[in-house]
Amino acid sequence: MITNRRVAALARAEAVLLRRNPSALAGALIAPLILVLVPFSNSPVPGQEGIPGTGALLVVGLTAFTLTLGVYYNLVTALVARREEFVLKRLRTGEISDAEIIVGTAAPGVAIAWGQIALGLVAGFVLLDLGTPANLAWLLLAVLALAAGTALCVLLAAVVTAWTSTVEMAQLTATPLLILSTSFSGALFPLGDLPEPLQRISQALPLTSVVDLVRLGLTGTTATGDAVTLASSFSPAILPVLILAAWLGAGVWATRRWFRWEPRR
Amino acid sequence: MDTTDIIHVDELRRQYRTPRRAPFEAVRGVSFSVRRGELYALLGTNGAGKTSILEVLEGLAVPSSGAVQVLGRDPARDRRFVRPRTGVVLQEGALPSGLTVAETARMWAGTLTAARPVPEALALVDLAHRSDTLVKQLSGGEKRRLDLGLAVLGRPEILFLDEPTAGLDPESRFRTWHLVRNLLDSGTTVFLTTHYLAEAEQLADRVAILHRGQVVRTGTPAEVTAAQPARISFTLAAGVSEPVPDLPGVDVVDTARPTGRSVILHTRDLQRSLTAVLGWAAARQLDLTELDARQASLEEAFLAVATAADPAHEEVPA
Numbered sequence: 001m002i003t004n005r006r007v008a009a010l011a012r013a014e015a016v017l018l019r020r021n022p023s024a025l026a027g028a029l030i031a032p033l034i035l036v037l038v039p040f041s042n043s044p045v046p047g048q049e050g051i052p053g054t055g056a057l058l059v060v061g062l063t064a065f066t067l068t069l070g071v072y073y074n075l076v077t078a079l080v081a082r083r084e085e086f087v088l089k090r091l092r093t094g095e096i097s098d099a100e101i102i103v104g105t106a107a108p109g110v111a112i113a114w115g116q117i118a119l120g121l122v123a124g125f126v127l128l129d130l131g132t133p134a135n136l137a138w139l140l141l142a143v144l145a146l147a148a149g150t151a152l153c154v155l156l157a158a159v160v161t162a163w164t165s166t167v168e169m170a171q172l173t174a175t176p177l178l179i180l181s182t183s184f185s186g187a188l189f190p191l192g193d194l195p196e197p198l199q200r201i202s203q204a205l206p207l208t209s210v211v212d213l214v215r216l217g218l219t220g221t222t223a224t225g226d227a228v229t230l231a232s233s234f235s236p237a238i239l240p241v242l243i244l245a246a247w248l249g250a251g252v253w254a255t256r257r258w259f260r261w262e263p264r265r
Numbered sequence: 266m267d268t269t270d271i272i273h274v275d276e277l278r279r280q281y282r283t284p285r286r287a288p289f290e291a292v293r294g295v296s297f298s299v300r301r302g303e304l305y306a307l308l309g310t311n312g313a314g315k316t317s318i319l320e321v322l323e324g325l326a327v328p329s330s331g332a333v334q335v336l337g338r339d340p341a342r343d344r345r346f347v348r349p350r351t352g353v354v355l356q357e358g359a360l361p362s363g364l365t366v367a368e369t370a371r372m373w374a375g376t377l378t379a380a381r382p383v384p385e386a387l388a389l390v391d392l393a394h395r396s397d398t399l400v401k402q403l404s405g406g407e408k409r410r411l412d413l414g415l416a417v418l419g420r421p422e423i424l425f426l427d428e429p430t431a432g433l434d435p436e437s438r439f440r441t442w443h444l445v446r447n448l449l450d451s452g453t454t455v456f457l458t459t460h461y462l463a464e465a466e467q468l469a470d471r472v473a474i475l476h477r478g479q480v481v482r483t484g485t486p487a488e489v490t491a492a493q494p495a496r497i498s499f500t501l502a503a504g505v506s507e508p509v510p511d512l513p514g515v516d517v518v519d520t521a522r523p524t525g526r527s528v529i530l531h532t533r534d535l536q537r538s539l540t541a542v543l544g545w546a547a548a549r550q551l552d553l554t555e556l557d558a559r560q561a562s563l564e565e566a567f568l569a570v571a572t573a574a575d576p577a578h579e580e581v582p583a
Contacts, residue, residue, distance in 0.1 A: 009375020017363045082361065090359030093323050095348045095419075096376040 006096040010104030011111075014078065018108045028074045028112050032065035036120075038188055055123075055130025056219045062120040063146060063214050064187035064207055066113035067153045068178045074109040075157035076174040080164050089262040098261075106154045117146065130218065141237060142217025148244050149210030155251030156206060162258035181207040186215070206247045209240035216240075271423060271454050272299035272322060277331035279317045291317040293478035294331070299471075301422075304445070304455040306465040308563075309475035310571055315458035316356060318475070319427050322456065323353050335423065349378045352421035356428045358408045362401035366392055366411055369400060370418065377419040390414035390444060406437030413444065417453075424448060426457040430464060442468060462564040472563070474570050481570050486563050493561030493569055495535035497542060499553035501526040510545045512538055525554070535560065 018025055036058060082088050082105065091101050124130030156177065164173040182188065184202035191202050202208055216237055279292040292314045299305040309315045320326040321333050324340030324347060333340060340347045360369055370387060374380035387393045390410040395403065403411065409429065416424055429445070430438040438461075445455055445468060459465055465472050466486050474482040474489065482489050494516070501507075503525045509517050515538050516531040532538035539558050546553050 006376040009372050012375070013361065013364060013368060013372035016368055017361060020363050085361060086355060086357040086359035087361050089325070089357075090353075090355055090415075091376070092325055093348075093351075093353035093355070094373070094376050095345075095378060 004100060007100050007104040007107065010091070010096065010101065011107035014105050015108040015111075017078070018074070024074060024077060028066075028070040028109055029116075031069050032062060032113075032116060035065045035069075035182075036061040053129040053219065055125070055128035056215060058128065059117065059120045059124050059130065059218060060211055060215045061187045062117050063149070064182050064185050064211050066116045067149050067210065068182050068207065070109045070113035070116070071106065071150055072153040072157045073170070073174055073178055075106045075154060076160050076164060076170045077167050078105050078109070079158065079161045080170060081167050083161065083260065084166065084263050086262060092261055102154065102158060106157070110150055110154075113150070114146075138217045138220060140217070142214045145210050145213030145217060145240075145244070148248060149207070149214075152206055152210070152244065152247050152251055155248065155255050158259050159251065159254040162260055165264065177206075181205045184208065185211040187211050203239070204243060209244040209247070212240040213237060213244070269301055270298040271301040271336060272305075272456060273332075273334040274298070274318070274322070275332045277318065277321060277333060278329045279314070279321065279326070280329040290329075291478055292321075292328075295475070295478070295480050297473050297480060297483060299454060299456055301454055302449070302452055303470035304449055304457065304468050306469035306472045307456070307458045307475055308460065308462065308465055308472055308567060309458070310460060313475040314478040315475055316427055317478075319425060319456075319458060323351070323425055324348070349419060350422045352416035352419060352424045354409075354412045354416045354424075354426045354429055356431065358405075358412060360400045360408060360411060360415075363399065365397050365399055366403070367396040369411065370414060373415045374418050379420065380418050381420060383418075386414045386418045389417060391440065404437075406433050406440070409433060409437065409441065410444075413441065417448065421453065423454045423456060426455065428458055428460070430459070430461060438464070462562065462567050466563045474567055476570050482566065490561045490563055490566045493566045494531040494533055495538075495558070495560045496565070497530040497532065497535070497539055497556075497558045499528055499542075499556040500524070501528060501551060501553070505551060507549055507551065510541060512541050 018028070038061075079088070079102075082091075088101060092098065096104070121130070125132070157174070160170075160174050160177065164170050184191070184194075184198075184205055185207040186202070187207075191199050191208070194202060275296050277292055277295045278290060280288050280290045282288045295314070295318060297305075307315050307318065317326075321328050322335055322340060324335075324344050327341050335347050336350055338346050340351075364372065366387065367383060370383045374383055374386075380386075381389075384393060384396075387396060390413050392407060392410055392414060395407060400408065400411065413426075413429065416426075424445075426445070430441050433441065442464065445457075449455055449468075455468075457468075469486060471483070471485055472489055473480045482492070500522075503521075503523075505526060509519055509528055509530070511517075512530075512532070514533055518529040518531075520527045530538060530542065535558060542553075545551075
């Protein structure tokens with residue numbers, strides 16, 4: 001997966017550091033698996049009219065929780081820890097590029113997230129009711145949405161580190177966005193249950209579009225549970241794609257603007 | 266020795282903008298050159314601007330104005346060319362505390378184009394026996410050596426060391442000096458900042474003394490100290506009231522202490538002044554206890570500069 005040897009070297013070291021940090025590892029590995037059970041407990045019986053099937057619910061939930069916990073939150077703490085130990089500054093004196101440093105630091109969390117989603121997909125197909133996608137284009141859409149969502153979580157993590165001076169402080173600075181965007185992403189409960197104005201606000205949150213697109217790609221149903229037939233165009237995907245693109249643009253801009261490579265002097 | 270300039274700094278300025286205060290100029294028009302193969306030491310008190318200059322040379326920061334060339338290139342813009350040829354030890358021990366020595370070195374080696382074998386680099390800094398120890402369990406001296414080991418992993422042509430021995434015990438400091446000397450012998454150019462003057466005196470081919478963002482003295486340690494008077498000191502018994510002879514161009518400080526009279530002479534001509542003092546003591550049969558005569562040290566030259574403060578230039582008007 002990682003073809004760049006500089007990124008691979010850093011990713012290997014980061015994986016070792018993650019393995020030696022039990023609380024971070026539990027946060028990335030176990031927490032998403034627990035949280036993914038929540039939608040099953042409080043939503044109407046899956047498989048009913050307008051409700052995505054159990055398999056899709058599992059994969060969509062895993063997408064939301066692994067991206068926020070495994071990628072986003074994990075990366076905030078890792079970047080802050082390395083920055084405060086001057087490791088980021090030290091890395092910048094070497095041959096590895098700025099982007100490679102961020103990608104390498106994020107890599108173990110991304111690998112865990114994607115691994116869990118892949119397992120969820122397999123479980124969905126083999127054990128649950130996830131059917132093979134009707135159209136490869138839809139599946140591609142889901143994969144691209146996952147890639148874009150991962151990139152967005154990496155960027156948002158980098159931005160949040162600017163206001164996080166210690167690893168402990170991440171609980172304060174990183175969690176609001178995490179809780180808000182996962183709760184109202186449509187992965188926990190269908191956004192159709194919300195009043196109209198809240199639905200619109202939820203739609204604009206960073207994770208919602210990712211969840212929408214993954215669900216759309218896997219099952220061909222929208223956030224409100226409306227089925228999209230193959231005959232209809234990709235039109236339900238247009239809005240989430242635009243929102244996601246806007247978030248990615250904002251994330252790149254904000255990272256360049258605020259990201260710090262060394263502790264404040 | 267190849268005398269081409271490997272580092273060239275011309276009228277370098279670095280200004281820091283802070284939201285509420287007037288901009289602060291940490292480096293104010295600094296120029297110097299470093300020749301290939303030499304050890305060049307930048308001396309200065311804390312806050313003199315040493316790290317600010319070093320960060321530009323390392324390519325971590327761009328100057329507010331002025332030009333910097335490392336190996337004939339811009340270290341920030343031509344990083345692909347410059348980085349594989351330089352090694353850096355930062356002032357802060359910048360190592361992830363949760364990795365072992367070997368894991369840290371392997372990680373760093375993996376980011377380099379042409380790295381030495383990791384065991385070789387660890388042996389070089391005498392850490393081979395600590396390969397499997399976590400960084401956080403290393404002593405201060407061992408951490409600094411690992412830092413240095415990483416910096417030389419890529420066989421750099423230039424090594425930048427920011428306060429490499431700060432906070433080390435004398436033994437660790439001596440080991441670091443020994444290592445730096447070996448690197449110099451193998452042709453590496455070393456650029457270091459320090460506020461240990463003895464370190465610069467022992468190791469440096471040339472030094473520059475930095476004060477409030479400006480280079481105020483530059484040259485070999487001998488050249489820099491030559492401007493300072495030599496020093497003769499001795500103690501006379503408490504009862505001796507004989508005045509010290511008046512010698513031309515010699516500055517005498519004669520202090521009465523409970524243990525005796527402490528006398529310090531500053532002179533530009535050590536040999537003549539010392540002869541005169543010894544002749545005077547012999548003629549009067551005086552015992553000069555704790556007699557000491559020496560050329561000025563770099564420390565004295567440095568202190569002379571540091572105490573000659575010029576507060577008018579401290580800050581740039583907004």
